[in-house]
Amino acid sequence: SQQGEEDPQALSIQEGENATMNCSYKTSINNLQWYRQNSGRGLVHLILIRSNEREKHSGRLRVTLDTSKKSSSLLITASRAADTASYFCAPLDSSYKLIFGSGTRLLVRP
């Protein structure tokens, strides 16, 4: 079964708006990573947050992690049409497996 589960499954916003995606997972983790995938291509690593961190920023990305609730969120601020993609959270579990969720499909309308 999937370890990371994203919510919502699909999100449609206007360019310039913020996009928030949530992720829940089931077991203890070493870190949690977020990836982006453009239409049927390889995944691109976006950001990593360690299990002892609560929040991390990278450019327009902000990630939070709540290990007590086993959840994470990814915020993309001031979205652009080029942000249109699928976004996956991937907890790195204690056996060092990256377990991907089903992803959030983000559509940013110009």
Add this chain to the structure above:
Amino acid sequence: KAGVTQTPRYLIKTRGQQVTLSCSPISGHRSVSWYQQTPGQGLQFLFEYFSETQRNKGNFPGRFSGRQFSNSRSEMNVSTLELGDSALYLCASSFDRRTSYEQYFGPGTRLTVT
């Protein structure tokens, strides 16, 4: 640095045949992982190789196998292909799990089984 490369990019095979996919990791990366992506099951972990040894394995039947060479290049093999094996197969390399273990993905091999 050159990125992760996968060959071939597209492949069409018939049920019952076998297939070998190849992955060249980023220079200096010793860990190579393989994933299967399908619309129904999403991204599923197949296995990971490190220093020519399988270090981790997902829940796939024995028809799926892999290996890693001394130069860290990796191959995965699927024998007795089934229609359900049609998928995008992604390879990812990483420096080592003792660091952050960020994965760098290749563009994938799209396998179609007819």
